[in-house]
Amino acid sequence: MSRFDLIAFDADDTLWENEHLFLEAQAKFKALLSRFHPPEWVAARLYETEMRNMQHFGYGIKAFALSMIETALDLTEDRISGADLRAIIDAAKAMLAADVRLLEHARPIVASLSSRYDLMVITKGDLRDQHAKMGRSGLSTHFGHVEVVSEKTPAAYEAILRRNRVAPERFLMVGNSLRSDVLPVLALGGMAVYVPHPLTWAHEAADAPDPAPRGYFEITDLAALPALLDRLETGGD
Amino acid sequence: MSRFDLIAFDADDTLWENEHLFLEAQAKFKALLSRFHPPEWVAARLYETEMRNMQHFGYGIKAFALSMIETALDLTEDRISGADLRAIIDAAKAMLAADVRLLEHARPIVASLSSRYDLMVITKGDLRDQHAKMGRSGLSTHFGHVEVVSEKTPAAYEAILRRNRVAPERFLMVGNSLRSDVLPVLALGGMAVYVPHPLTWAHEAADAPDPAPRGYFEITDLAALPALLDRLETGGD
Numbered sequence: 144m145s146r147f148d149l150i151a152f153d154a155d156d157t158l159w160e161n162e163h164l165f166l167e168a169q170a171k172f173k174a175l176l177s178r179f180h181p182p183e184w185v186a187a188r189l190y191e192t193e194m195r196n197m198q199h200f201g202y203g204i205k206a207f208a209l210s211m212i213e214t215a216l217d218l219t220e221d222r223i224s225g226a227d228l229r230a231i232i233d234a235a236k237a238m239l240a241a242d243v244r245l246l247e248h249a250r251p252i253v254a255s256l257s258s259r260y261d262l263m264v265i266t267k268g269d270l271r272d273q274h275a276k277m278g279r280s281g282l283s284t285h286f287g288h289v290e291v292v293s294e295k296t297p298a299a300y301e302a303i304l305r306r307n308r309v310a311p312e313r314f315l316m317v318g319n320s321l322r323s324d325v326l327p328v329l330a331l332g333g334m335a336v337y338v339p340h341p342l343t344w345a346h347e348a349a350d351a352p353d354p355a356p357r358g359y360f361e362i363t364d365l366a367a368l369p370a371l372l373d374r375l376e377t378g379g380d
Numbered sequence: 381m382s383r384f385d386l387i388a389f390d391a392d393d394t395l396w397e398n399e400h401l402f403l404e405a406q407a408k409f410k411a412l413l414s415r416f417h418p419p420e421w422v423a424a425r426l427y428e429t430e431m432r433n434m435q436h437f438g439y440g441i442k443a444f445a446l447s448m449i450e451t452a453l454d455l456t457e458d459r460i461s462g463a464d465l466r467a468i469i470d471a472a473k474a475m476l477a478a479d480v481r482l483l484e485h486a487r488p489i490v491a492s493l494s495s496r497y498d499l500m501v502i503t504k505g506d507l508r509d510q511h512a513k514m515g516r517s518g519l520s521t522h523f524g525h526v527e528v529v530s531e532k533t534p535a536a537y538e539a540i541l542r543r544n545r546v547a548p549e550r551f552l553m554v555g556n557s558l559r560s561d562v563l564p565v566l567a568l569g570g571m572a573v574y575v576p577h578p579l580t581w582a583h584e585a586a587d588a589p590d591p592a593p594r595g596y597f598e599i600t601d602l603a604a605l606p607a608l609l610d611r612l613e614t615g616g617d
Binding site for chain 1 (some may be wrong): 406433436437438439440445446449450452453455456458459460461462463465466469473476479496506507508509511524528529543
């Protein structure tokens with residue numbers, strides 16, 4: 144019998160690349176505003192707008208587009224051109240339709256683990272966008288369920304575990320965000336595997352737990368996950 | 381024993397008023413553009429933009445805001461002012477923060493039914509916005525779960541029923557949209573109660589099933605729901 148009743152994966156920048164879409168859109172945005180302000184200044188103001196708008200708009204590409212438009216108006220004293228505003232809206236549409244680029248080991252690792260474990264995806268952001276990416280990823284068949292939540296709080300994880308009748312100590316979460324995938328799961332008494340991604344949004348940054356608590360693991364990429372699970376199944380931790 | 385294992389309610393314009401927020405924002409939008417075009421023309425173009433953008437943006441207030449901005453650029457040949465664009469973004473934020481106005485009978489009917497039935501909310505739109513409204517409504521404690529879906533298709537209902545181990549013939553859905561709350565549930569073999577709301581978005585319109593199939597009911601407001609359920613429990617249909 145396995146030590147785990149459920150293993151869940153974050154999606155963006157854990158199973159597939161995502162943050163690069165935001166960085167590329169942000170680069171275009173900085174170029175649009177380059178005759179008004181230096182790029183670092185534009186990026187810092189955009190981040191401020193995003194954080195201020197989080198309470199209204201939450202996460203995701205539509206929220207990002209509205210914050211880009213608001214920042215463009217702010218930083219140009221309303222002199223941003225209609226063509227530039229259209230470019231922002233078009234960039235958002237292109238992001239929503241972008242190909243899903245799986246991370247290198249995602250497909251074989253997920254396929255192999257799905258024969259031994261109940262797998263789930265737990266992600267935040269736009270419901271529609273996340274389900275659409277899941278469909279385009281070709282990975283759907285390996286996951287029993289996809290949960291999209293507004294925020295990855297301990298309460299959000301607790302509700303998912305309760306609904307699926309899974310005890311926290313028999314749950315393992317895998318993801319690239321210490322803030323969203325690791326710390327709230329450890330707080331509940333679950334286990335969490337941190338898989339850092341070179342591109343991680345500043346908002347998701349958090350300090351790694353130090354000293355490492357029971358149940359916390361870090362691996363460099365998903366290829367290392369099966370060996371870690373084997374070790375945990377045979378009693379190592 | 382009850383005839384139903386699960387009764388689900390739509391939220392927007394079934395439990396609380398919602399469409400008025402869109403109509404009020406649209407009225408402001410028509411006023412902003414009144415020096416360029418007659419209001420009916422503006423409304424028709426906005427609806428076209430919303431339908432064209434549905435594939436990208438889906439439902440909800442952020443999608444609506446982006447479509448308003450795009451329509452404003454289109455209809456003014458980019459001459460819309462920065463101040464007017466800010467007014468559109470501010471209107472979206474105000475919509476997202478608006479008080480939840482419960483429909484007249486929603487609170488007592490839901491409270492009373494929750495002692496006899498497992499109740500759920502099934503709604504579409506922005507995940508974050510729908511959960512926030514649920515919290516502000518004060519009705520959360522009566523519902524075992526809130527499901528937010530991207531589209532209310534038969535497949536979406538089927539997935540919810542499967543996950544909750546509910547047979548379609550033991551499921552009843554209550555809502556104001558024939559297209560989203562009634563027809564897909566009847567297609568699965570479930571029962572559906574149509575509660576028309578005076579304000580219903582054109583996109584949600586559909587013809588009432590004629591002749592009325594087994595399992596289809598229409599009531600004028602939620603106050604009539606308990607009597608209908610009593611009739612169904614005692615074998616009438």
